[in-house]
Amino acid sequence: MENPAYNIISNPGKPEGTKTGNNSGKKLFLESYGCQMNFSDSEIVASILSDAGFTATGNVHESDVALLNTCSIRDHAEQRVRHRLDEFQSVKKRKPHLVIGILGCMAERLKTKLLEEEKIVDIIAGPDSYRQLPLLLKQVESGRKAINTILSAEETYADITPVRINGNGVTAFISIMRGCDNMCSFCVVPFTRGRERSRNPETIVEEAKSLFDTGYREVTLLGQNVDSYLWHPLLGTKKEIIKEKANADAEDKADTVGFPDLLGLVATINPLLRVRFSTSYPKDISDEVINVMMKHENICRHIHLPVQSGSDDVLMRMNRGYTRDWYLDRVKKIRSVIPGCAISTDIITGFCGETEDDQIMTLSLMDEVRFDFAYMFKYSERPGTPAAKKYKDDVPDEIKTKRLQEVIALQQKLSLESNRRAVGKIHKVLVEGKSKRSDKHLFGRNTQNAVVVFPEGTCKPGDYVNVIADGCTAATLTGKVIG
Ligand code: 5AD
Ligand code: SF4
Numbered sequence: 048m049e050n051p052a053y054n055i056i057s058n059p060g061k062p063e064g065t066k067t068g069n070n071s072g073k074k075l076f077l078e079s080y081g082c083q084m085n086f087s088d089s090e091i092v093a094s095i096l097s098d099a100g101f102t103a104t105g106n107v108h109e110s111d112v113a114l115l116n117t118c119s120i121r122d123h124a125e126q127r128v129r130h131r132l133d134e135f136q137s138v139k140k141r142k143p144h145l146v147i148g149i150l151g152c153m154a155e156r157l158k159t160k161l162l163e164e165e166k167i168v169d170i171i172a173g174p175d176s177y178r179q180l181p182l183l184l185k186q187v188e189s190g191r192k193a194i195n196t197i198l199s200a201e202e203t204y205a206d207i208t209p210v211r212i213n214g215n216g217v218t219a220f221i222s223i224m225r226g227c228d229n230m231c232s233f234c235v236v237p238f239t240r241g242r243e244r245s246r247n248p249e250t251i252v253e254e255a256k257s258l259f260d261t262g263y264r265e266v267t268l269l270g271q272n273v274d275s276y277l278w279h280p281l282l283g284t285k286k287e288i289i290k291e292k293a294n295a296d297a298e299d300k301a302d303t304v305g306f307p308d309l310l311g312l313v314a315t316i317n318p319l320l321r322v323r324f325s326t327s328y329p330k331d332i333s334d335e336v337i338n339v340m341m342k343h344e345n346i347c348r349h350i351h352l353p354v355q356s357g358s359d360d361v362l363m364r365m366n367r368g369y370t371r372d373w374y375l376d377r378v379k380k381i382r383s384v385i386p387g388c389a390i391s392t393d394i395i396t397g398f399c400g401e402t403e404d405d406q407i408m409t410l411s412l413m414d415e416v417r418f419d420f421a422y423m424f425k426y427s428e429r430p431g432t433p434a435a436k437k438y439k440d441d442v443p444d445e446i447k448t449k450r451l452q453e454v455i456a457l458q459q460k461l462s463l464e465s466n467r468r469a470v471g472k473i474h475k476v477l478v479e480g481k482s483k484r485s486d487k488h489l490f491g492r493n494t495q496n497a498v499v500v501f502p503e504g505t506c507k508p509g510d511y512v513n514v515i516a517d518g519c520t521a522a523t524l525t526g527k528v529i530g
Contacts, residue, residue, distance in 0.1 A: 465497075
């Protein structure tokens with residue numbers, strides 16, 4: 048989802064007027080592509096550059112610095128950025144002093160290639176180098192191109208208070224870890240975002256508290272694989288060392304904070320603060336996580352659990368580390384402990400070697416689980432990934448498309464059925480803002496993450512309201528506020 052402009056909505060914990068640096072009066076245009084983690088990173092970039100004196104603008108034509116925070120997950124995502132760079136080229140023709148920078152996964156993946164290919168790029172900054180942005184900008188001022196794509200084993204930006212971008216003042220993302228150690232064979236993320244590391248839980252809780260105090264009512268804890276969050280005050284970021292020491296020493300064990308502990312800590316800040324998290328990983332989601340969700344009503348009844356494929360052969364080639372039966376067992380466990388918990392997923396069609404039988408297995412798994420929601424993609428080979436090295440991208444594009452269409456059609460039916468089951472029931476909805484379709488209607492989400500639209504009445508964003516659902520589409524519930 049593209050984020051064409053940004054406004055500073057609030058910056059909890061940071062007093063007004065603390066700008067430093069010699070950039071006052073300079074304007075920053077920042078646009079983000081890709082996953083929620085990228086949008087969350089852009090809030091860190093905005094904070095760093097706001098401290099360096101920049102003010103935000105939503106108009107690239109009036110900016111002094113234009114940055115694109117990019118995504119490499121599929122080729123299509125990279126093509127969109129290249130297209131945007133072409134547009135920037137024409138702006139630069141009229142405004143030669145405009146500084147153009149590429150941040151994020153594409154910067155990390157392509158490194159200096161971007162300087163060679165895209166002559167107009169002045170700055171290339173990978174996901175772990177955002178603290179250096181003021182310095183990199185200085186370097187450009189002195190007439191040189193600036194590049195930093197060094198990945199870090201420690202950087203978590205724990206001390207940086209994000210500037211909330213395009214926010215609604217009600218819901219916010221909190222990054223709890225960075226990188227990924229999973230090595231799913233199709234995925235470029237371990238190469239662009241580096242090793243997994245967890246952020247100090249105290250800073251996470253502080254950020255959540257401060258958001259709550261400034262009126263926010265929902266936080267989503269973000270990581271590529273939140274179930275492997277692990278932190279110890281003295282043992283650094285290496286999961287293996289923490290696990291080993293915690294097994295051997297009761298004191299170390301007591302000091303270790305895992306994801307279930309972190310969820311509990313954030314959930315106890317205030318019962319009015321909703322807690323969501325993303326993304327869970329099927330091989331790692333533990334019974335403790337499921338149990339802690341049950342203990343706290345304000346941890347939302349929704350788990351995003353990407354399955355990718357319903358075929359064991361494909362899952363093996365994807366190096367996902369679980370089987371179809373394992374996945375189904377996790378779903379059974381979730382539903383037995385938390386009745387009514389929504390489950391959403393990601394699915395890839397046309398991965399290397401995928402047959403019609405594999406596709407049938409994916410469709411049958413979808414039917415069996417009855418996913419409430421899904422993100423669905425055609426496989427896109429990423430250079431340098433284990434799949435690109437080991438397997439042939441041998442499913443023709445039209446077959447990938449046909450299979451994707453089958454998956455989308457089935458999910459459309461399942462999402463509609465899921466919403467139909469919710470009609471006639473009362474939902475506790477956190478109001479987020481005006482409905483896109485009508486300014487006489489508001490929208491919010493229920494605990495299962497379904498969007499609910501209802502007439503405005505007297506409520507406002509940030510309120511909790513009870514809504515009786517009286518209609519639905521596959522994407523939305525409609526209803527009326529009661530009580
Ligand atoms: N091709 C298609 N989809 C991909 N994803 C990750 N890598 C690829 C790729 N090479 C999808 C997965 C993942 C989601 C974030 O993006 O489904 O869960
Ligand atoms: Fe990529 Fe797998 Fe890590 Fe997700 S868990 S970011 S799909 S390697």
